[in-house]
Amino acid sequence: MNLPFTITFEKRVADIPKWLPAATSIGSVIVAFIVSGVILKMIGGEPLRVAKFFYEATFGSWATFSDTIVKATPLIMVGLACAVAFKMKLWNIGAEGQFYIGAFAASLVVLIPMVSPDSPKVVVIGLMIIMGMLGGAIWGFFPGYLKARFQVNEIITTLMLNYIAVLWNNFWIFDRWSDAGFQMTPAFEKSAWLPRVTDYAREYGTFIDGGGGLANFMTSIGLERISGMTLHLGVAFGLVAAVVMWWIFDRSRWGYEIKLIGDNPKAARYAGLNITRNIVLVMMVSGALAGLAGMSEITGVVHRLQERISPGYGFTGIIVAWLAKLNPFAVIIVAILFGALIVAGREIQPSGLSQLLQGIILFMVISSDVLLRYKVRLVRAQAAVEAA
Amino acid sequence: MSNDNLLPSGLPRIESLEMRGIVKKFPGVLANDHVDFDVKAGEIHALLGENGAGKSTLMKILYGLYHPEEGGIYLNGRPITINSPTDSLNHGIGMIHQHFMLVDNLTVAENVALGLKSSREPRLDLDVVSARVRELADKYGLRVDPDTVISKMAVGERQRVEIVKALYRGAALLVLDEPTAVLTPQEVDDLFVIFRQMAADGHALIFISHKLDEIFALTDRVTVLRDGRVTGAVLTSETNKNKLANMMVGREVSLTRERPSVTPGKARLKLENVSAVNEDGQPVLININLVVRSGEIVGVAGVSGNGQRPLAEAIAGLQRVGNGRVLMDDQDVTNLAPAQMFDAGLAYIPEERMHDGVIKDFSVAENFILQDHVRPPFAKGIFLNFKQIAAHAQELINAFSIKTPSRETLVKNLSGGNIQKLILARELARQPRVIIAAQPTRGVDIGATEYIHAQLLKQRSAGLATLLISEDLDEVKALSDRIVVLFGGEIMGELSHEEATPEKLGLLMAGEREIEKMIYTFDKGR
Numbered sequence A: 001m002n003l004p005f006t007i008t009f010e011k012r013v014a015d016i017p018k019w020l021p022a023a024t025s026i027g028s029v030i031v032a033f034i035v036s037g038v039i040l041k042m043i044g045g046e047p048l049r050v051a052k053f054f055y056e057a058t059f060g061s062w063a064t065f066s067d068t069i070v071k072a073t074p075l076i077m078v079g080l081a082c083a084v085a086f087k088m089k090l091w092n093i094g095a096e097g098q099f100y101i102g103a104f105a106a107s108l109v110v111l112i113p114m115v116s117p118d119s120p121k122v123v124v125i126g127l128m129i130i131m132g133m134l135g136g137a138i139w140g141f142f143p144g145y146l147k148a149r150f151q152v153n154e155i156i157t158t159l160m161l162n163y164i165a166v167l168w169n170n171f172w173i174f175d176r177w178s179d180a181g182f183q184m185t186p187a188f189e190k191s192a193w194l195p196r197v198t199d200y201a202r203e204y205g206t207f208i209d210g211g212g213g214l215a216n217f218m219t220s221i222g223l224e225r226i227s228g229m230t231l232h233l234g235v236a237f238g239l240v241a242a243v244v245m246w247w248i249f250d251r252s253r254w255g256y257e258i259k260l261i262g263d264n265p266k267a268a269r270y271a272g273l274n275i276t277r278n279i280v281l282v283m284m285v286s287g288a289l290a291g292l293a294g295m296s297e298i299t300g301v302v303h304r305l306q307e308r309i310s311p312g313y314g315f316t317g318i319i320v321a322w323l324a325k326l327n328p329f330a331v332i333i334v335a336i337l338f339g340a341l342i343v344a345g346r347e348i349q350p351s352g353l354s355q356l357l358q359g360i361i362l363f364m365v366i367s368s369d370v371l372l373r374y375k376v377r378l379v380r381a382q383a384a385v386e387a388a
Numbered sequence B: 001m002s003n004d005n006l007l008p009s010g011l012p013r014i015e016s017l018e019m020r021g022i023v024k025k026f027p028g029v030l031a032n033d034h035v036d037f038d039v040k041a042g043e044i045h046a047l048l049g050e051n052g053a054g055k056s057t058l059m060k061i062l063y064g065l066y067h068p069e070e071g072g073i074y075l076n077g078r079p080i081t082i083n084s085p086t087d088s089l090n091h092g093i094g095m096i097h098q099h100f101m102l103v104d105n106l107t108v109a110e111n112v113a114l115g116l117k118s119s120r121e122p123r124l125d126l127d128v129v130s131a132r133v134r135e136l137a138d139k140y141g142l143r144v145d146p147d148t149v150i151s152k153m154a155v156g157e158r159q160r161v162e163i164v165k166a167l168y169r170g171a172a173l174l175v176l177d178e179p180t181a182v183l184t185p186q187e188v189d190d191l192f193v194i195f196r197q198m199a200a201d202g203h204a205l206i207f208i209s210h211k212l213d214e215i216f217a218l219t220d221r222v223t224v225l226r227d228g229r230v231t232g233a234v235l236t237s238e239t240n241k242n243k244l245a246n247m248m249v250g251r252e253v254s255l256t257r258e259r260p261s262v263t264p265g266k267a268r269l270k271l272e273n274v275s276a277v278n279e280d281g282q283p284v285l286i287n288i289n290l291v292v293r294s295g296e297i298v299g300v301a302g303v304s305g306n307g308q309r310p311l312a313e314a315i316a317g318l319q320r321v322g323n324g325r326v327l328m329d330d331q332d333v334t335n336l337a338p339a340q341m342f343d344a345g346l347a348y349i350p351e352e353r354m355h356d357g358v359i360k361d362f363s364v365a366e367n368f369i370l371q372d373h374v375r376p377p378f379a380k381g382i383f384l385n386f387k388q389i390a391a392h393a394q395e396l397i398n399a400f401s402i403k404t405p406s407r408e409t410l411v412k413n414l415s416g417g418n419i420q421k422l423i424l425a426r427e428l429a430r431q432p433r434v435i436i437a438a439q440p441t442r443g444v445d446i447g448a449t450e451y452i453h454a455q456l457l458k459q460r461s462a463g464l465a466t467l468l469i470s471e472d473l474d475e476v477k478a479l480s481d482r483i484v485v486l487f488g489g490e491i492m493g494e495l496s497h498e499e500a501t502p503e504k505l506g507l508l509m510a511g512e513r514e515i516e517k518m519i520y521t522f523d524k525g526r
């Protein structure tokens, strides 16, 4: 080869700078956008127009942004679910199943019913949160226990449990609780709905109509209309969960143990840590977060248990956690990006475009890991010649 | 005449190799500071220095793993660039690393052929490789069977495979980074025969070791590094141990140990008829009876793999005891979990410090609280108290003079000796009543060894009960009040400090119980 330089990969010896992981993540997203643009151009599209459209469909107005956040909400929780497991190098790819079981367990509150539908919202929703998290936790417990006790590979078990969870749900909604033969249960009573922004439209709509300081302010930021906005309380669950996870990871004894076991299980054993218990616990927490996502989705968006409540949130959560480098706050940002991709996928034709972008992002993120492990240097070929 | 310039392998010799003015910086350390170093054909040149002096770094530069900031490498007087291990191999430089680089589930021949071009691409030529390996092995008496799988081999054999591999690849210069650290005395002797033969054939050898005896037994010249700088380069025949120690450490180092007389107190640790089996159901401990008293160091000698590890782990709760009892302060602690053992006052310095003793990707401070992160002052409720953790780390770094750029430095960047000091500091700071120290000074420099020995003796005077497991007979002999010898999972015999001669220990270590009894009774009768 006669290149004027050669590329060498030198294994990093020094600690990587703190900003580098974030930089590679952001860099890979940007590169993914550029690559998608090039592909679009090659097949005769107009990348810039698509980009503009993409922006308008996702962040262009409060209404579309609200849609984006609604899609991001389950992704935040599922992303956190994956992050906590990955911290301990437990490859939980069963968030999808845990999501479904969480939704199932939460709906038991209304479908059995466990409390009267006339109970106050706090009671119904509170109970549904507990049930949803419990359901997900149980679904995480099985693979966790099998892994801890018998070294059964968690990748296989969590994957398989996804199918079981979906079929389990199907059985109940087809066979037991079907609403007039449809593949869904009857709609929940209002007491089991998470509060949505639009629900306050009448109250505050009139308020804004009436004029005054607040009304002026709302109008000035383009928020004169809030009716139709589907943003629901679930996003708060996600944000609170992120803060709690950050606390656990960075401040708590347990977070220290999770990282310790993840880094070197043998030394953890020598230090007297209970690895078995920690594996089960982490899988349960992971499952509980995914279950909470399922609960939030049925109470905040669909208001019933039905087929296909998730377009693969559990799997997207894996990408979200990875791209966020397992940092809880980064999970929020990445989840919003992927929420936007889902929304855009509905708006842009062909809809596969957004999946293409997702795929390229994932590809870039994984390959950018090389930069974290190696220093890439250009060595001038001349130097080598001179020296020889 | 030109044949004189070829090695038996038919490759050209490296008449001289020089490294001039090498500078290599790592964050917070100057690992090599204008280092000059050279080696000639037929010579064995020792590289000596404390842990972290920069020996491995210098050799990794020669092998193309690190790039120096300054300086050059000259082969037979001509400058060469080495950007990767491939470059260095092409120049005839081979390296045997501090940690082996073999693929466990491949055979010797497969390992040797790995990454090389086959003589009949795209098919493999393992038969050709095997034949050549046999030839090389015969030439140097290396006793290596090309068809054996690596995982079935003992450490000593693996070492020989590494050498064959380097020779096969046409190494005319061989870097040996602490090749003897994990070998038994017998294996070391065998290896030295091979090294001398290789030098006689015109190879150039660079030899790194912390054991001064080995330096004098094997090498022609010594270069000493301290804190990245060359502090001396002398002919081995014109120096002595004290001078070398002085050059390495920069002060007088005591090579002998003062054992103050201590009257042992009550029995702290007791093993009664302890037996255990491994995962495959093979017995690894057979009927062990052992007592360690307060203020006493009991040495466990023996060739490694004869039950040392199961013994330590059975006490620490990491290996299930099948039969018998383990007692600490007369409490039955058999098969308690490790955490409970630590609570009961046990400390454990594991043999594989890098794998079992520290978390490499954690900071120094974080590594100090491995067992104690659950209790105050490090724990504050369910949270960690980072202020206390930092203060504790600084205190131990100062008290044990651990060389680290800061308490936030990741442990993987510390040198071996300093990692060992860290573990020792952590375990002693927990104020244990019983400590198991497994190979506490393996791969550790003489300064740190002196320090660690002094600490163990100091704690002995303070009433600590110590079980010292070591393959280094000098160490066992120098520190222990009593010595037991393990062979095949059994205790072959027990000798007092005075009784223990290298001959008697050697016989016991070889499993000669009968002879031992004879000598024993003979001695007693005398």
Ligand SMILES: Nc1ncnc2c1ncn2[C@@H]1O[C@H](COP(=O)(O)OP(=O)(O)OP(=O)(O)O)[C@@H](O)[C@H]1O
Pocket: A012, A013, A014, A015, B026, B027, B029, B030, B031, B049, B050, B051, B052, B053, B054, B055, B056, B057, B058, B413, B414, B415, B416, B417, B443, B445
């Ligand atoms: N990859 C690295 N990143 C940062 N610092 C490093 C790295 N490798 C080595 N160092 C530092 O450089 C110095 C020299 O290390 P080196 O491994 O060369 O020592 P050594 O003489 O081989 O010691 P030992 O006898 O323990 O093997 C040490 O202070 C070490 O902490």
Ligand SMILES: [Mg+2]
Pocket: B055, B056, B057, B098, B177
């Ligand atoms: Mg070294």
